[in-house]
Amino acid sequence: MQRKIITVALGVVLALGACAAYAGGSQPNDIRIGAYFVHYDSTATDITGPFTPPGLNTSIGSVTTLYLAYVRTLATHWQVEFAFGYPPVTYAKGKGPATVGSLPYNGKEIASIRWVSPTLLLEYAFFSPRAKWRPFVGLGVNYTRFIDRQITAAGAAISGGPTSISLPSSVGPAVTAGVTYRFSGRWHFTASYSVAQVNSRLTTDTAGILRSNKVHFWPNAAVVSVGYSF
Amino acid sequence: MMKKIGTLLCAMVLVGGIAGCGHNSQSGTVASTDRRGTLVNDPPLRVASLSASGLAAQLTAMPSGAALLQLAGAPVCGVDVYYLKYWTVAPDDSPQLASAALMVPTGSSSTCSGPRPIVEYAHGTATASTYDIADVSNPSNPASAESAIIAAVFAAHGYIVVAPNYLGYDISTLGYHPYVDGAENAIVMMDALTAARKALLSTFTPNTSDDGRLYITGYSEGGYVAMATVKAMQAAGETVTASAPSSGPYALEAFADAIFFGQVDIGATVFAPLITTSYQHAYGNVYSQTSDIYSPTYATGIDTLLPSTTPLDTLFQDGKLPESALFDSTTPTSSTGIAAVDTTADELLALPSSAQYGASLAALFDAGFGTPYLVNNSYRVAYVDDAIIHPDQAEMAILNHQALTSGDVALAASPSIGLRQDLNLNDMRNGGWAPEEPMLMCGGDEDPEVFFMNTQIMAAQWSAYLGTLVNVLDLNATPSGSFAQLQSAFQATYAGLVASEGASTAIQAYHTTEVPFCMVAARDFFGQVQ
Numbered sequence: 001m002q003r004k005i006i007t008v009a010l011g012v013v014l015a016l017g018a019c020a021a022y023a024g025g026s027q028p029n030d031i032r033i034g035a036y037f038v039h040y041d042s043t044a045t046d047i048t049g050p051f052t053p054p055g056l057n058t059s060i061g062s063v064t065t066l067y068l069a070y071v072r073t074l075a076t077h078w079q080v081e082f083a084f085g086y087p088p089v090t091y092a093k094g095k096g097p098a099t100v101g102s103l104p105y106n107g108k109e110i111a112s113i114r115w116v117s118p119t120l121l122l123e124y125a126f127f128s129p130r131a132k133w134r135p136f137v138g139l140g141v142n143y144t145r146f147i148d149r150q151i152t153a154a155g156a157a158i159s160g161g162p163t164s165i166s167l168p169s170s171v172g173p174a175v176t177a178g179v180t181y182r183f184s185g186r187w188h189f190t191a192s193y194s195v196a197q198v199n200s201r202l203t204t205d206t207a208g209i210l211r212s213n214k215v216h217f218w219p220n221a222a223v224v225s226v227g228y229s230f
Numbered sequence: 231m232m233k234k235i236g237t238l239l240c241a242m243v244l245v246g247g248i249a250g251c252g253h254n255s256q257s258g259t260v261a262s263t264d265r266r267g268t269l270v271n272d273p274p275l276r277v278a279s280l281s282a283s284g285l286a287a288q289l290t291a292m293p294s295g296a297a298l299l300q301l302a303g304a305p306v307c308g309v310d311v312y313y314l315k316y317w318t319v320a321p322d323d324s325p326q327l328a329s330a331a332l333m334v335p336t337g338s339s340s341t342c343s344g345p346r347p348i349v350e351y352a353h354g355t356a357t358a359s360t361y362d363i364a365d366v367s368n369p370s371n372p373a374s375a376e377s378a379i380i381a382a383v384f385a386a387h388g389y390i391v392v393a394p395n396y397l398g399y400d401i402s403t404l405g406y407h408p409y410v411d412g413a414e415n416a417i418v419m420m421d422a423l424t425a426a427r428k429a430l431l432s433t434f435t436p437n438t439s440d441d442g443r444l445y446i447t448g449y450s451e452g453g454y455v456a457m458a459t460v461k462a463m464q465a466a467g468e469t470v471t472a473s474a475p476s477s478g479p480y481a482l483e484a485f486a487d488a489i490f491f492g493q494v495d496i497g498a499t500v501f502a503p504l505i506t507t508s509y510q511h512a513y514g515n516v517y518s519q520t521s522d523i524y525s526p527t528y529a530t531g532i533d534t535l536l537p538s539t540t541p542l543d544t545l546f547q548d549g550k551l552p553e554s555a556l557f558d559s560t561t562p563t564s565s566t567g568i569a570a571v572d573t574t575a576d577e578l579l580a581l582p583s584s585a586q587y588g589a590s591l592a593a594l595f596d597a598g599f600g601t602p603y604l605v606n607n608s609y610r611v612a613y614v615d616d617a618i619i620h621p622d623q624a625e626m627a628i629l630n631h632q633a634l635t636s637g638d639v640a641l642a643a644s645p646s647i648g649l650r651q652d653l654n655l656n657d658m659r660n661g662g663w664a665p666e667e668p669m670l671m672c673g674g675d676e677d678p679e680v681f682f683m684n685t686q687i688m689a690a691q692w693s694a695y696l697g698t699l700v701n702v703l704d705l706n707a708t709p710s711g712s713f714a715q716l717q718s719a720f721q722a723t724y725a726g727l728v729a730s731e732g733a734s735t736a737i738q739a740y741h742t743t744e745v746p747f748c749m750v751a752a753r754d755f756f757g758q759v760q
Contacts, residue, residue: 051275051277051278051313051364051365051367051368053367053368099284100279101278101279101280101281101284101367102279102280102281102284102308103279148254149254149255150254150255151255157276157279157434160275160276160277160312160313161257161258161273161274161275161276161434162255162256162257162258162273163255163257164254164255164256164257165254165255166254205257206257206258206275207257207258207271207273207274207275207313207315208257208260208270208271208275208315209275209313
């Protein structure tokens with residue numbers, strides 16, 4: 001299913017690229033660089049598995065990372081944005097009792113995860129392309145792949161030893177709203193707020209013992225960027 | 231140009247996103263062999279890490295935990311509990327995956343770190359196949375109480391503890407438990423010890439190591455297994471510093487004879503299928519079909535009934551097992567045609583009487599008779615006839631109220647019933663051996679579940695070593711000697727139980743009440759043998 005969604009998304013990108021060849025305007029391309037301020041309204045089921053006390057949960061720490069995007073104008077009010085960030089390291093923290101046995105748990109960073117999380121958005125921009133202020137809204141798809149998954153020393157102590165982490169990739173919808181302020185012919189600032197649905201199941205393997213919980217990451221990303229149109 | 235750069239950037243990110251990159255932390259190594267004693271996962275899984283105060287708090291929150299703490303003493307060390315998977319073999323020599331607990335004392339004092347002695351503990355009879363003695367912090371695990379006792383008594387006082395889950399429990403896929411199969415369970419104990427010694431090198435506290443002293447103990451079935459392990463390790467030339475088997479059915483043949491003679495112990499309807507299934511798998515001579523032994527009410531499926539994921543009370547309620555009626559209350563008679571045999575057999579087959587045993591014991595034994603009953607009459611008669619024709623000398627001496635001496639505790643010379651042959655083979659008197667290092671046998675002489683006769687018979691067998699290599703502690707005896715305080719404490723505890731619950735309820739708990747007292751006695755004994 002996930003492979004199908006990715007295939008469809010790639011198809012959309014290619015189709016839009018082809019479509020762009022017919023797009024009007026003298027500056028149909030736009031690249032942006034800025035900062036992602038990502039906060040996770042994460043919810044998760046309690047961790048289950050052998051030798052797991054009840055009530056152990058996880059939360060995800062906020063991150064800030066580099067924002068990069070390519071935006072292609074398709075028509076007067078339509079544009080497609082391909083946004084991505086420098087893969088940030090996010091920390092999963094223990095949530096639940098203060099200690100498990102004599103080991104601290106609540107609030108301890110138990111795992112670090114690096115993400116690759118590109119988002120493809122079809123956006124509707126208001127007002128004229130020449131307007132200084134152009135609010136926009138968009139809808140698209142987010143693909144998140146979790147790489148470089150590492151247990152921390154505290155996580156290994158809690159888990160009971162060296163631990164591998166599995167976190168399958170996620171494909172989900174994403175929405176955005178923002179505004180662009182054009183301060184010269186080709187340069188502009190953009191501020192936006194995006195939410196994506198990122199779900200996965202975190203599974204750990206410690207000495208052959210598997211534990212897991214389902215995590216809804218719900219990343220909320222505030223973005224400020226500067227862009228150049230060409 | 232810019233358009234090309236944009237396209238290239240998109241392609242790079244997409245490819246990176248889909249193909250992925252980076253790496254993942256590892257979960258240790260997995261053994262590639264199933265050789266005996268192989269530790270499967272290295273490092274092992276630590277399932278609990280308790281500070282001394284945390285362990286004390288956990289124990290205090292448990293039923294009877296405060297009393298246990300008072301008896302065992304406040305924890306001196308913290309305890310890390312590890313769950314080991316290791317390879318051993320079944321009675322048919324097939325490789326079997328099994329699990330064990332490894333408890334490592336923690337703390338900075340020399341009592342809790344550095345080179346430390348190992349106590350290997352053999353657990354008691356368990357009917358739940360989920361029994362896992364490593365699951366110390368999980369109150370819903372049927373092993374948690376026993377696990378807490380050995381953590382509090384041994385690990386919290388500086389002993390490294392190794393405690394295997396027998397085959398048939400936890401992750402074992404054997405499908406039955408080789409119950410009171412001495413040689414087999416000794417193998418399990420030795421293989422768990424080998425794996426645990428390897429695991430010790432890669433725990434969170436690798437500076438805590440085996441100092442070379444090995445103590446072996448166990449309670450009830452575990453008492454038997456502990457003694458069988460001492461026997462097997464001695465035969466293999468491996469040193470056991472000291473041992474403390476407690477309340478075990480060591481003299482299996484005499485014990486079973488006593489039960490068939492009508493002295494039905496508490497728990498007999500559970501022990502019976504565990505034993506017959508075990509020996510049928512090991513020797514194939516117990517029955518042709520289960521109905522050879524068991525009444526039609528229970529015969530079907532009894533060979534796969536225990537251990538079970540279904541609670542024992544549910545098995546009783548569902549009519550899979552009688553709660554206590556081992557034998558028919560309408561007792562059968564013998565008809566060998568040999569008058570002397572039939573006369574004796576008929577006396578022994580009759581319902582227990584107050585005249586024979588006294589009122590309270592007769593009432594206890596009488597609960598083993600009823601309808602529906604577990605063991606069919608024809609099998610009981612055949613067994614009793616065999617036990618008369620091929621007598622176990624120790625049981626006969628007890629029946630005749632004779633004091634046991636080393637000269638009259640011999641096993642039956644040539645029993646003809648398959649089950650008796652197997653009991654004879656696994657009886658700890660078999661093999662003409664004696665412990666080469668100090669042994670303490672702890673128990674209580676009114677134990678209604680595993681009769682104290684087992685300890686008395688072994689003590690008589692080894693009377694030449696009594697007071698030196700072989701020591702007996704009867705918790706119920708008049709307090710004296712180095713264990714006087716424990717004897718007094720046990721008797722006061724049991725008297726309190728009788729006062730609060732009544733004698734008939736208290737007697738049901740006699741056997742389990744002894745456990746922490748015998749384990750503390752074992753620890754004190756080990757402390758005297760360095």
